[in-house]
Amino acid sequence: MNLWHPVEQSVWQGRDDSGEAANALRVFQTLTNTGEFAPQQHRGKVALLGFECDEGVKRNLGRAGAAQGPDVLRKALANMASHAGHEQLVEMGNLRAQQEQLERAQQALHDAALACQHAQMRTLVFGGGHETAFGHGSAVLDAFPHERVGIINLDAHLDLRHAPYASSGTPFRQLALHCEAQQRDFHYCCIGASRAANTQALWDEAARREVTVIEDLSVLNAFDAHVLPEIERNIVSYDRLYLTIDLDVLPGGEMPAVSAPAALGIPLCLLLRIVEPLCRSGKLQAVDLVEFNPAFDNAGQGARAAARLAWQIAHWWQQ
Ligand SMILES: N=CN[C@@H](CCC(=O)O)C(=O)O
Ligand SMILES: [Mn+2]
Numbered sequence: 491m492n493l494w495h496p497v498e499q500s501v502w503q504g505r506d507d508s509g510e511a512a513n514a515l516r517v518f519q520t521l522t523n524t525g526e527f528a529p530q531q532h533r534g535k536v537a538l539l540g541f542e543c544d545e546g547v548k549r550n551l552g553r554a555g556a557a558q559g560p561d562v563l564r565k566a567l568a569n570m571a572s573h574a575g576h577e578q579l580v581e582m583g584n585l586r587a588q589q590e591q592l593e594r595a596q597q598a599l600h601d602a603a604l605a606c607q608h609a610q611m612r613t614l615v616f617g618g619g620h621e622t623a624f625g626h627g628s629a630v631l632d633a634f635p636h637e638r639v640g641i642i643n644l645d646a647h648l649d650l651r652h653a654p655y656a657s658s659g660t661p662f663r664q665l666a667l668h669c670e671a672q673q674r675d676f677h678y679c680c681i682g683a684s685r686a687a688n689t690q691a692l693w694d695e696a697a698r699r700e701v702t703v704i705e706d707l708s709v710l711n712a713f714d715a716h717v718l719p720e721i722e723r724n725i726v727s728y729d730r731l732y733l734t735i736d737l738d739v740l741p742g743g744e745m746p747a748v749s750a751p752a753a754l755g756i757p758l759c760l761l762l763r764i765v766e767p768l769c770r771s772g773k774l775q776a777v778d779l780v781e782f783n784p785a786f787d788n789a790g791q792g793a794r795a796a797a798r799l800a801w802q803i804a805h806w807w808q809q
């Protein structure tokens with residue numbers, strides 16, 4: 491498959507406690523890793539894909555390094571205890587972007603994710619910059635052409651930029667145009683956006699496209715009044731949900747390992763209160779974690795926070 495390669499065996503390793511008891515297992519011991527891309531053999535399970543790409547971040551004038559994110563996140567997840575849901579994870583390998591080949595890489599991610607969705611797998615993608623969301627989100631839309639797909643973005647940024655080229659700042663405008671081309675409605679909700687990090691032009695674009703936005707301050711100060719009803723509305727209103735988590739939605743202290751760390755941000759414990767009902771809804775078809783950049787991590791703490799998020803998602807996503 492285009493731009494695809496298997497993950498090195500050295501990535502999925504950890505402490506072996508299995509001598510203590512049969513159920514003393516960690517994620518690296520319960521995940522399926524055949525070294526092949528064969529979605530039809532894993533129907534109903536969770537496909538883990540890596541998108542080794544930071545071409546979008548580079549074009550968006552950010553700090554490069556997200557291409558190294560997927561394997562570092564896998565290593566952080568590998569050693570965590572395996573509980574219910576983690577045995578559903580199937581390693582599906584990485585798509586690696588070639589220099590300045592952003593569109594080609596997004597197409598390769600789209601094709602891989604679509605093949606997994608067609609095999610009735612759910613997809614969990616480790617980015618990559620937020621350009622991941624165009625490849626992944628368009629695959630979810632294409633997998634369910636006659637259904638209403640709700641897109642939920644946890645992010646300090648709206649990522650609705652109007653630019654002559656695709657970047658990590660344009661994925662939701664691209665998804666809006668993709669919906670337009672298919673003559674379907676665009677259902678986009680952004681939770682955690684910072685007014686200080688998005689120009690008025692972006693707020694105007696969000697209003698034009700009828701995006702539901704819950705600002706960071708509102709998440710922090712009125713969670714029960716504003717966030718929980720919006721999560722419920724998405725679960726009730728749409729047939730399928732796609733959740734994309736830009737890790738720069740976390741406070742910079744919890745998540746330094748991104749191109750644009752947040753001054754305020756939504757703490758992980760609050761973020762998990764958004765993620766849990768979505769995972770348990772039975773409608774969540776796809777999730778990605780994006781913008782993780784190990785070059786700016788602080789002693790691996792950002793990787794641990796992101797891996798815990800992925801760990802919770804797999805645990806709450808069990809069927
Ligand atoms: N995916 C990131 N998008 C942000 C980056 C902002 C920044 O680099 O400061 C954006 O384009 O607004
Ligand atoms: Mn983003």
Ligand SMILES: [Mn+2]
Binds near residue numbers: 646738739
């Ligand atoms: Mn962001």
